[in-house]
Amino acid sequence: MVDKPQWRELFSEVxxxxxxxxxxxxxxxxxxxxxxxxxxxGHYKPWHLDIDGGREDCTHxxxxxxxxxxxxxxxxxxxxxxxxxxxxxxxxxxxxxGVGDVVLARALDPEVAGTGQDGGVVSAxxxxxxxxxxxxxxxxxxxxxxTWRAEPAVARTRDEVLATAGSRYTYSANLLAYPxxxxxxxxxxxxxxMGCMASxxxxxxxxxxxxxxxxxxxxxxxxxxxxxxxxxxxxLFEARYxxxxxxxxxMNIKGVFQxxxxxxxxxxxxxxxxxxxxxxxxxxxxxxxxxxxDISAGGIGAFGDWTLLIVRTELGRMLLQGxxxxxxxxxxxxxxxxxxxALLHKLAQVSRRRWPESADPKPxxxxxxxx
Ligand SMILES: Cc1cc2nc3c(=O)[nH]c(=O)nc-3n(C[C@H](O)[C@H](O)[C@H](O)COP(=O)(O)OP(=O)(O)OC[C@H]3O[C@@H](n4cnc5c(N)ncnc54)[C@H](O)[C@@H]3O)c2cc1C
Ligand code: SF4
Ligand code: SF4
Numbered sequence: 515m516v517d518k519p520q521w522r523e524l525f526s527e528v529x530x531x532x533x534x535x536x537x538x539x540x541x542x543x544x545x546x547x548x549x550x551x552x553x554x555x556g557h558y559k560p561w562h563l564d565i566d567g568g569r570e571d572c573t574h575x576x577x578x579x580x581x582x583x584x585x586x587x588x589x590x591x592x593x594x595x596x597x598x599x600x601x602x603x604x605x606x607x608x609x610x611x612g613v614g615d616v617v618l619a620r621a622l623d624p625e626v627a628g629t630g631q632d633g634g635v636v637s638a639x640x641x642x643x644x645x646x647x648x649x650x651x652x653x654x655x656x657x658x659x660x661t662w663r664a665e666p667a668v669a670r671t672r673d674e675v676l677a678t679a680g681s682r683y684t685y686s687a688n689l690l691a692y693p694x695x696x697x698x699x700x701x702x703x704x705x706x707x708m709g710c711m712a713s714x715x716x717x718x719x720x721x722x723x724x725x726x727x728x729x730x731x732x733x734x735x736x737x738x739x740x741x742x743x744x745x746x747x748x749x750l751f752e753a754r755y756x757x758x759x760x761x762x763x764x765m766n767i768k769g770v771f772q773x774x775x776x777x778x779x780x781x782x783x784x785x786x787x788x789x790x791x792x793x794x795x796x797x798x799x800x801x802x803x804x805x806x807x808d809i810s811a812g813g814i815g816a817f818g819d820w821t822l823l824i825v826r827t828e829l830g831r832m833l834l835q836g837x838x839x840x841x842x843x844x845x846x847x848x849x850x851x852x853x854x855x856a857l858l859h860k861l862a863q864v865s866r867r868r869w870p871e872s873a874d875p876k877p878x879x880x881x882x883x884x885x
Contacts, residue, residue, distance in 0.1 A: 519583040520575025521549070521562055533588045533873060534559060535710035536795040538687035543585035543723050546574045551690060556743040558685050558795050584721035587713030593877045596713055596806045599720035600827060607879050611862035612805030614826035616848030616855055617834070620819060622841060631681040631766065632813035633821035636706060636734050638842050639809065639833055640675045643704060646836070649732055650700035654678040655686035660760035663744060666691035668698070683765060685741045685793055689714060692726065702731045708738035709801030716806040732829065735804020737812030737822070739861060746791035750783065757781060766813065800869035800877040802862045809833065814861070815854030822854055
């Protein structure tokens with residue numbers, strides 16, 4: 515066992531083993547700027563600059579730097595370590611989607627509700643946190659007009675939060691926007707991201723990864739089964755269904771890919787046709803429910819314009835109460851939609867089966883009985 519695991523161990527145990535999600539936590543945590551990020555041709559992977567130890571090793575790591583392995587939310591016994599840090603204990607086998615309480619919510623501001631993907635609650639939380647001086651900036655995902663390519667972005671204002679609301683189903687390593695947020699003076703930064711990214715702040719905090727661990731002070735997770743390669747637009751949506759990306763105005767996944775076009779029509783693409791375009795970094799991901807976020811958000815369930823929330827931490831509970839008291843959201847108990855909770859359980863189990871048997875066994879733990 516290596517005492518001070520560094521890029522060499524990260525490269526062999528995570529990056530080249532298939533467990534790397536491409537979350538970019540190692541890239542933004544590296545204090546020597548020797549890691550870069552490749553997001554071309556569906557790669558979404560970190561790489562090490564040749565000048566400084568080559569592809570597989572790092573001269574700073576040889577001298578004792580361990581920052582990249584401290585930041586990585588897939589390194590060794592990440593799940594149990596972050597569970598204990600976030601909620602004070604390891605989960606039980608039955609807590610297949612992590613620790614937390616399920617509620618349903620939607621934004622009461624019509625503009626926020628109308629712009630959001632489901633109930634607009636993620637945007638409502640960001641707006642509340644910005645307006646109440648709880649955060650200085652949020653790391654979110656933007657997309658250019660008609661391109662549908664998801665890109666990391668910083669939101670500091672209402673306009674920026676609303677302009678980046680909604681879901682894109684290609685990958686956006688939102689952590690890559692961190693340097694821009696900090697360069698503009700942000701000290702308290704919220705991260706919005708799928709489970710792979712949402713575990714990064716906890717990993718950094720429990721392994722004491724310096725300033726970045728302290729600054730990432732709020733994590734909003736997005737439920738997620740997978741993301742897709744950008745080529746899905748040309749090779750499936752356009753080639754088979756004649757849907758060109760410039761005409762697409764909104765997308766959602768509700769058992770099928772739902773695609774709305776400029777002319778007001780909604781088109782359905784069966785998910786089984788999309789599976790061939792699954793992004794490589796998602797193939798072994800065990801985390802459907804963004805288990806280490808303060809609050810996780812998803813769109814499953816019978817109520818189309820509501821967001822399903824899993825409220826996990828004290829900070830998450832405090833924010834939810836603030837939003838309710840401030841008249842920003844309305845909530846109803848998760849029990850109002852037992853089908854959604856059962857589906858959450860099932861999808862979380864499906865994801866956990868993907869974690870390889872050769873790695874730390876905890877993320878594969880699946881309960882024998884269903885609730
Ligand atoms: C790739 C992906 C897969 C998902 N899969 C599921 C699923 O299988 N089941 C389910 O119930 N829910 C899933 N969701 C979550 C769902 O689509 C909504 O994001 C969630 O319900 C919150 O809705 P909202 O209206 O409250 O959020 P909004 O107020 O619309 O805010 C959404 C936030 O997500 C950010 N965002 C958008 N796209 C991306 C991206 N590609 N990467 C990182 N951040 C992004 C936006 O910048 C914004 O801050 C997925 C989301 C994404 C991005
Ligand atoms: S999972 Fe994230 S932190 Fe870990 S090696 Fe991959 S990109 Fe880096
Ligand atoms: S399935 Fe979702 S949470 Fe998992 S690696 Fe892919 S994008 Fe990240």
